[in-house]
Amino acid sequence: MSTSPTSSPLKSRDRLVATATKLFYANGINATGIDTVIAESGATKGSMYHHFHNKDGLVAAYLRGEADGWHEAATGVDDSSKGAVERVALMFTIPATAIATDSFHGCPFTNAMVERPADPAIAEIVSDYRRVMAAHVAELIGADPEDTVVAQVVVLYDGGVTGAKQTRSAAPVLTASAMAQELVRAWIEGRRG
Amino acid sequence: MSTSPTSSPLKSRDRLVATATKLFYANGINATGIDTVIAESGATKGSMYHHFHNKDGLVAAYLRGEADGWHEAATGVDDSSKGAVERVALMFTIPATAIATDSFHGCPFTNAMVERPADPAIAEIVSDYRRVMAAHVAELIGADPEDTVVAQVVVLYDGGVTGAKQTRSAAPVLTASAMAQELVRAWIEGRRG
DNA sequence: ACAATAGTAGACGAACCTGTCTAATCTTAC
């Protein structure tokens, strides 16, 4: 651990998670067999079950990666030199651009809750994601994560993404983005006045 | 068809759809085997495949029923003697009460799009549902279904329901409801002034 | 009465799924 990483491009475990991320998100968790993930990742069954207790373990690793990925994407598109309203708009470009590039298949967390409703590990990862998102929004606009306005922006984000998934169009995200911008504008106004 | 219905409590086809509705919504479409639906409905395999071409056919019938069910529920909780704002609030009581009675498992249409992303028949039923919902909201508040305000209320509805599914709590629905009421209030105000 | 539709009962195949297991090799830390 203290030494430098090996020359190998990616360890078997990481390849498994990377492949699972691609397939689980694009085709669905239940629709993707473990054998497919193993074959496409170039790993073997022994390796898979050496690293993960069962499929649920791989699913959890996938979802944790998605949560981290969202946070990275959100900080990636952010620009702290801009105002709160514009920064919120930037956050909504994440799903908007995904739709434009046809790589959008809805919210991975919603999808996971639908496909694995009974798994408590998943429920907790989803909880974490929502905490991260609330904290991020709070930081963008200079609010407390517990403020009503943060919950409201989250509702709009969820609504935009869900509508986009159902309609296969970016329109709901754009509607939600405009609403969020107006909401934050009014919130700042109300705070100042 | 022109004569009165038979004494039989429910025809085989209807029992199949009724059972599918219960199981598909509660446990998921992919997680529910056709054999389970057949057994629990008291029908037989021959009957099932006499009425439906395959499982997708049953799923489509289930979803069409959910769309009709939503419309009935929405008109059921409505009260045309009330004002627009209150009528919108009433619409949001549909998911809110479902959550309270533990019979809530998210939006059936979102769930279906997640579990059956490639089925165009499902995409169309979801489209229909969204048209019905837009028309209903438009009627509640006296707007044109194409008005921005209608799309905005829909975003809030989707966001509330999605948040409730992810958090297993009614809070997002209540947040969304309050936002929708405020939105409609302001929209009416703006229209009058 | 007749024909079409609806239904019963269940065997069956072919495909898929997850997870276990054996047995040997490679890598890496110390």
Added chain:
DNA sequence: GTAAGATTAGACAGGTTCGTCTACTATTGT
């Protein structure tokens, strides 16, 4: 150098899934 962890390769069992098929019976509209 040695021991622990990581990996390969694939057979295998046990279960589930969907859909087909046969053969027979019941209902119902006209």
